[in-house]
Amino acid sequence: MRVVVIGAGLGGLCLAQGLRGAGIEVQVYERDAGVQARFQGYRIGLGGPGLEALRRCLPPRLRPLLDAIGGELSGEGRVVDPGLRELGRIPEADEGLLFDRHVLRHLLLHGLADRVHFGKSLNRYRELSDGTVRAEFADGSTASGDVLVGADGMGSTVRRQLLPSVEILDTGVSGVIGRTTMNERFAALVPGWSTLVQGEHRQLFLGKMPFHRSPHLAAAELAPDVFLPETASYLRWVMLVPAGGPIDLQREYAGQDGIEVVLDLIHDWHPDLRELIRQGDRRNSGVGPIRYAKPYAPWQTRAVTLLGDSAHPLPPGGLGANLAFADAERLTTTLGETTDLRACLATYEDRMRTAAATVYHEAMAKLPIFEHLVQDR
Numbered sequence: 001m002r003v004v005v006i007g008a009g010l011g012g013l014c015l016a017q018g019l020r021g022a023g024i025e026v027q028v029y030e031r032d033a034g035v036q037a038r039f040q041g042y043r044i045g046l047g048g049p050g051l052e053a054l055r056r057c058l059p060p061r062l063r064p065l066l067d068a069i070g071g072e073l074s075g076e077g078r079v080v081d082p083g084l085r086e087l088g089r090i091p092e093a094d095e096g097l098l099f100d101r102h103v104l105r106h107l108l109l110h111g112l113a114d115r116v117h118f119g120k121s122l123n124r125y126r127e128l129s130d131g132t133v134r135a136e137f138a139d140g141s142t143a144s145g146d147v148l149v150g151a152d153g154m155g156s157t158v159r160r161q162l163l164p165s166v167e168i169l170d171t172g173v174s175g176v177i178g179r180t181t182m183n184e185r186f187a188a189l190v191p192g193w194s195t196l197v198q199g200e201h202r203q204l205f206l207g208k209m210p211f212h213r214s215p216h217l218a219a220a221e222l223a224p225d226v227f228l229p230e231t232a233s234y235l236r237w238v239m240l241v242p243a244g245g246p247i248d249l250q251r252e253y254a255g256q257d258g259i260e261v262v263l264d265l266i267h268d269w270h271p272d273l274r275e276l277i278r279q280g281d282r283r284n285s286g287v288g289p290i291r292y293a294k295p296y297a298p299w300q301t302r303a304v305t306l307l308g309d310s311a312h313p314l315p316p317g318g319l320g321a322n323l324a325f326a327d328a329e330r331l332t333t334t335l336g337e338t339t340d341l342r343a344c345l346a347t348y349e350d351r352m353r354t355a356a357a358t359v360y361h362e363a364m365a366k367l368p369i370f371e372h373l374v375q376d377r
């Protein structure tokens with residue numbers, strides 16, 4: 001069996017690792033020119049089944065390295081005002097182990113150099129009369145397989161062709177995300193697992209990404225043939241601006257640098273907060289609307305399927321990567337179970353949809369800023 005995967009994000013690469021381990025032929029096609037091509041470096045929390053799925057898809061010898069590059073947090077969260085005066089406490093939440101997405105992608109790329117092809121943007125696919133699928137890329141090249149997996153994220157080209165009626169909705173909330181290298185002054189802003197700065201019509205979420213050991217050095221010690229980038233511990237910050245307020249981030253700040261946008265929005269906030277943003281990594285900052293899709297009806301199984309955000313674009317709730325890894329393991333296992341490809345894919349899609357619907361409702365209920373959408377679900 002030959003599997004063509006579109007998208008070398010977290011889910012697509014995890015699937016490729018799983019399939020390679022199961023002895024199934026897999027080729028991955030990624031739109032970006034390379035792993036460094038754009039903003040990739042935010043913090044993700046992985047736990048429970050998602051982390052276990054990732055662990056099982058990786059070759060056993062890389063699992064100790066995975067454990068070494070995760071960070072842990074503990075302690076209550078805080079809500080403070082823009083002057084850093086405490087307004088309340090948030091009970092400690094279990095976000096699992098924390099990982100840096102950019103570091104994880106490097107780990108997931110290991111051993112796949114001959115299977116991952118960068119600079120390949122899918123235009124469309126064709127299902128051929130012999131039952132195979134052909135992917136057609138913007139550069140005129142093609143790739144064929146017995147199954148094509150769309151792991152191409154929220155804006156998925158594969159999903160738009162397979163399920164054109166699925167609507168991507170705007171939450172009405174816009175966000176700016178960024179990161180700043182940790183120092184003592186900034187670490188003090190987040191004494192527990194999280195700090196929420198509650199401003200007028202805007203909220204700034206702060207969270208630490210604490211590496212116990214530099215990922216680069218951990219790789220050198222535990223698996224010297226694996227390259228992981230040098231990354232210091234950092235503070236991840238996300239500014240959210242809700243719908244219906246006086247600030248329209250998309251209209252007023254379109255095309256502007258994320259750091260300058262946040263500095264403008266917090267011009268009269270505490271100097272430590274302003275300094276945190278001012279020192280943000282400009283290569284790792286982005287502004288954008290927050291989108292999602294509601295769970296949708298099952299579709300007729302074909303030789304084309306979906307995985308991760310392309311299958312279930314979730315509102316932010318911290319579980320999209322967990323779900324993408326669980327999908328990857330589910331698909332690896334079902335493809336290895338029987339030779340009836342359509343039956344495998346139907347089983348996979350059923351399980352994937354059930355898991356995604358549960359996570360969707362959890363995610364919608366999680367963030368108070370999305371209350372207007374929760375009413376509507």
Ligand SMILES: Cc1cc2nc3c(=O)[nH]c(=O)nc-3n(C[C@H](O)[C@H](O)[C@H](O)COP(=O)(O)OP(=O)(O)OC[C@H]3O[C@@H](n4cnc5c(N)ncnc54)[C@H](O)[C@@H]3O)c2cc1C
Pocket residue numbers: 006007008009010011012029030031032042043044045046120121122123151152153154155156157177307308309310317318319320321322323324
């Ligand atoms: C700020 C932020 C914080 C998050 N925190 C968490 C968290 O704490 N825990 C958690 O579980 N999840 C978290 N998530 C969600 C998580 O990052 C995503 O759910 C996860 O990355 C989805 O993986 P994926 O492989 O489906 O898609 P992606 O990782 O988005 O990968 C899709 C890939 O497809 C490529 N692609 C797109 N179109 C094409 C095309 N036409 N042709 C070829 N390639 C294409 C893209 O370039 C990309 O590399 C967070 C997300 C954000 C933005």
